[in-house]
Amino acid sequence: MLILAIDTSAIASAALLRSTRTDGAAEVLASFASTETNTHAEVLAPAIQGLLAEAGVAGAELDRIVVGVGPGPFTGLRVGIATARALGFAWNVPVEGAVSLDAIAWDVLAAGEAPAQGFTVAIDARRKELYWARYAADGSLDEGPHVSVPGHLPEGPVCGAGAGLYADRLAAAGAPAVERFRDRQPTAASLGASALEKLARGEDLLATTPLYLRESDAKVPAAMQGHTP
Structure with a gap:
């Protein structure tokens, strides 16, 4: 293929x-x-x-x-x-x-470093938040994707560029950054x-619908709301 x-x-x-x-x-x-x-x-x-x-x-x-x-x-x-x-x-x-985020999860598995208890993958979502998902030790998706502040991630190891960005806050919440993958992007x-x-393995992939997880920063000006050309 x-x-x-x-x-x-x-x-x-x-x-x-x-x-x-x-x-x-x-x-x-x-x-x-x-x-x-x-x-x-x-x-x-x-x-x-x-x-x-x-x-x-x-x-x-x-x-x-x-x-x-x-x-x-x-x-x-x-x-x-x-x-x-x-x-x-x-x-x-x-x-x-x-x-x-599956890309980073694959990197972790390919390196033979997937923690037995599973791990979280996180990248920068801006607004002082992270996009994240939780993966099992075999790389299967357990939870997410979500967007939240760093302190709301589940406990356990965190991989991805979000881990390096908020390493101190994550460590304080019981979610330490994995050093080798703390700067990894998908x-x-x-x-x-x-x-x-x-x-x-016979698994299906997804449709191409984007996972934005939150509303756009772009807003329609108040003067244009409800206006029909």
């Missing part, structure tokens, strides 16, 4: 992956990940074009596109999901979604690898 994975829940990232094994183990053919959290619209499409050229793959050869549906901010998620849907339509390739390469393993 050949897939294009896209995630824009934090940084912008894309990857081409192939799996020929029954367990879904993936080979990353090419990948891209930005270092910024606010350049998604500018860098994503050129990056995908570059990945296809690097791997010598035409879009119509893909078996599916997998896109991270969040949680994440409105603008970032819209860029990734809209791009995935547009490419799927243009190439006549099915498009499916995956929880973006990436398309890990998201795609996680999705391929799920498909190999």
